[in-house]
Amino acid sequence: MDIAVKPVRVALVGNPNSGKTALFNALTGAHQKVANYAGVTVERKEGRVQTATGRSVSVLDLPGTYSLRARSPDEEVTRDAVLGRLKGETPPDVIVAVADATNLRLVLRLILELKAVGRPMVLALNMYDIAQRQGLRIDLEKLQAELGVPIVTTVATRKRGIDELVAQIDAAAGSTWSEGETWTAPDAAAIRSAHSRAEQIMRATVRPPERPDTLTGKVDAVLLHPVAGLAILMALLFVMFQAVFAWATPAMDAIEAGFGLLGAGVGAVVPDSGPVWPLVESLIVDGLIAGVGGVLVFLPQIIILFAFIILLEDFGYMARAAFLMDKIMGGAGLHGRAFIPLLSSFACAIPGVMAARVIDAKRDRLTTILVAPLMTCSARIPVYTLIIGAFIPQETVWGFANLQGLVMFGLYAAGIVSALVVSFVIRKIFWRGAVEPFMMELPAYKTPDVKSVLLNLWLRAKIFMERAARIILPLMILVWAASTFPYPPEGATLPAIDYSFAGMIGHALEPIFAPIGFNWQMVIALVPGMAAREVAVAALGTVYAVGDVDASVTALEALRTTIMAQWSLATGLSFLAWYVFAPQCVATLGVVKRELNSWKWMWVMVVYMFALAYLASFVTYRIAVALGGG
Numbered sequence: 176m177d178i179a180v181k182p183v184r185v186a187l188v189g190n191p192n193s194g195k196t197a198l199f200n201a202l203t204g205a206h207q208k209v210a211n212y213a214g215v216t217v218e219r220k221e222g223r224v225q226t227a228t229g230r231s232v233s234v235l236d237l238p239g240t241y242s243l244r245a246r247s248p249d250e251e252v253t254r255d256a257v258l259g260r261l262k263g264e265t266p267p268d269v270i271v272a273v274a275d276a277t278n279l280r281l282v283l284r285l286i287l288e289l290k291a292v293g294r295p296m297v298l299a300l301n302m303y304d305i306a307q308r309q310g311l312r313i314d315l316e317k318l319q320a321e322l323g324v325p326i327v328t329t330v331a332t333r334k335r336g337i338d339e340l341v342a343q344i345d346a347a348a349g350s351t352w353s354e355g356e357t358w359t360a361p362d363a364a365a366i367r368s369a370h371s372r373a374e375q376i377m378r379a380t381v382r383p384p385e386r387p388d389t390l391t392g393k394v395d396a397v398l399l400h401p402v403a404g405l406a407i408l409m410a411l412l413f414v415m416f417q418a419v420f421a422w423a424t425p426a427m428d429a430i431e432a433g434f435g436l437l438g439a440g441v442g443a444v445v446p447d448s449g450p451v452w453p454l455v456e457s458l459i460v461d462g463l464i465a466g467v468g469g470v471l472v473f474l475p476q477i478i479i480l481f482a483f484i485i486l487l488e489d490f491g492y493m494a495r496a497a498f499l500m501d502k503i504m505g506g507a508g509l510h511g512r513a514f515i516p517l518l519s520s521f522a523c524a525i526p527g528v529m530a531a532r533v534i535d536a537k538r539d540r541l542t543t544i545l546v547a548p549l550m551t552c553s554a555r556i557p558v559y560t561l562i563i564g565a566f567i568p569q570e571t572v573w574g575f576a577n578l579q580g581l582v583m584f585g586l587y588a589a590g591i592v593s594a595l596v597v598s599f600v601i602r603k604i605f606w607r608g609a610v611e612p613f614m615m616e617l618p619a620y621k622t623p624d625v626k627s628v629l630l631n632l633w634l635r636a637k638i639f640m641e642r643a644a645r646i647i648l649p650l651m652i653l654v655w656a657a658s659t660f661p662y663p664p665e666g667a668t669l670p671a672i673d674y675s676f677a678g679m680i681g682h683a684l685e686p687i688f689a690p691i692g693f694n695w696q697m698v699i700a701l702v703p704g705m706a707a708r709e710v711a712v713a714a715l716g717t718v719y720a721v722g723d724v725d726a727s728v729t730a731l732e733a734l735r736t737t738i739m740a741q742w743s744l745a746t747g748l749s750f751l752a753w754y755v756f757a758p759q760c761v762a763t764l765g766v767v768k769r770e771l772n773s774w775k776w777m778w779v780m781v782v783y784m785f786a787l788a789y790l791a792s793f794v795t796y797r798i799a800v801a802l803g804g805g
């Protein structure tokens with residue numbers, strides 16, 4: 176007997192949100208490994224479990240799908256994994272179909288498709304607790320007979336039914352099956368017939384509760400109400416943004432201080448002498464530490480934002496929020512599910528772009544990714560506050576509103592409105608078809624499980640950090656080199672950056688930026704600002720030689736005074752308009768390229784955003800000058 180030597184491979188397949196990951200966690204406990212599939216940015220989770228007979232089973236958690244007719248990258252991975260077409264992946268010996276027992280209709284069709292693949296299969300009827308609570312009556316024996324697949328009822332979050340499931344996997348692994356069946360994608364007729372077969376099975380085996388679940392109905396009547404529901408959603412978003420900006424501050428300050436200390440520590444250790452050491456120090460301190468620190472500083476905000484999103488998702492609310500927003504965003508050509516990615520983009524466009532994976536249809540996903548960077552990410556805040564502080568008076572208008580706050584609000588609104596307009600235009604230019612209809616069963620409300628929320632949060636934070644590190648590090652080195660080399664000549668009087676490539680680029684581009692009121696110092700600052708938007712503030716400090724604005728309050732004050740003296744109001748406003756639209760962050764562009772796996776679309780984004788920025792700055796500048804702000 177050598178069954179212990181070669182593990183049985185099991186793949187968990189099911190609709191999104193059916194509890195695959197929860198089941199995976201219940202099955203494998205701590206014995207799991209997370210990686211990416213080769214060539215695509217889709218997480219691959221594998222874990223191990225031993226059966227009672229001593230068989231070793233390796234379990235693969237797959238992204239959710241509604242059909243093997245894959246339409247999103249996530250779904251393609253699932254399909255290819257099931258069919259054994261994935262590079263470096265052996266096909267599963269047993270398929271475990273994971274079904275949300277309260278939402279059988281959609282999954283029955285998937286199960287029929289999976290059956291056609293011809294591998295041994297077990298059906299885990301998950302969320303059975305909720306089904307029972309709702310009073311759903313499922314005739315398990317009949318369902319088992321109709322499908323010809325063994326069924327186990329499970330409650331993944333309570334680890335119920337897990338032993339039974341493992342036993343069924345064990346049995347299925349021992350069964351023989353007909354290899355050599357070649358799978359072909361189902362055509363429209365096949366899908367229709369699977370659909371009516373699923374309906375038929377549904378009618379034969381599932382009866383609605385005797386007393387319908389009036390509580391969910393009542394709650395939904397409020398939460399999905401076009402007016403009350405939206406008001407509640409807005410209130411939730413308000414609290415969420417308060418949390419993101421207020422609660423994150425101490426942690427962000429700590430991270431900033433930590434990286435500052437790290438930089439100082441390195442500075443103290445590296446010798447000051449010779450031609451090479453100062454360069455090494457500059458690379459490490461100004462390039463790597465400052466650059467990576469400049470991105471990691473957003474981690475607290477991202478964690479808080481994700482905590483809210485994961486919690487609301489687990490409560491069953493997010494699908495409803497997406498449903499509510501679908502009507503509004505649909506008018507602009509965006510899918511309801513774009514809501515979460517766009518929301519994440521307020522912290523940082525990188526997790527936002529990554530979150531767009533939940534959108535099935537390629538075009539909807541593409542549109543979402545293209546407009547995500549228009550959402551005001553927190554990296555713009557330091558730039559906004561510097562300029563607003565310098566040019567907008569601290570005044571009360573209309574008796575209650577703070578003028579500076581109002582301008583800040585206007586900048587956020589400009590981002591949101593332009594995202595809606597741009598996606599509308601993208602639809603008109605590139606594809607005319609309607610937005611995919613909103614197909615997403617509303618899940619039952621449930622209480623989130625603390626452990627799974629924390630695990631999820633940790634995984635998402637980890638993924639953000641890994642991506643950030645992998646994409647940002649090389650870019651940081653590039654931007655640092657551009658602002659450092661070549662060295663200033665002997666006896667140079669201007670700040671060193673003036674003589675560097677960044678300086679040359681700045682001077683060369685100056686004529687292009689003159690019509691929108693930028694001076695050469697600003698243009699130079701834009702170059703290192705490409706690394707991360709807020710770096711532009713430090714770069715302005717460098718070109719105006721007011722000292723290290725990150726390290727001292729007085730330097731920041733000095734920079735503000737210098738700007739007030741040297742820029743006109745029109746120039747200041749033009750700079751603000753630029754920052755609303757310009758694709759000022761190469762890390763985001765890198766992630767967009769990776770997620771879409773396309774240079775073309777990344778360039779489409781770069782070009783349209785620069786064009787918008789230029790146009791907005793031009794209009795702002797000219798109007799401000801005409802009104803006497805020049």
Ligand SMILES: Nc1nc2c(ncn2[C@@H]2O[C@H](COP(=O)(O)OP(=O)(O)OP(=O)(O)O)[C@@H](O)[C@H]2O)c(=O)[nH]1
Binds near residue numbers: 237
């Ligand atoms: N009450 C209850 N909740 C469950 C059960 N299984 C999963 N959940 C919850 O359902 C939600 C979705 O579970 P996940 O495991 O993330 O679902 P998934 O299938 O992995 O979702 P995707 O990966 O997005 O396709 C989570 O909030 C879980 O805690 C269950 O049996 N009973």
Ligand SMILES: [Mg+2]
Binds near residue numbers: 195196237238239
């Ligand atoms: Mg999952």
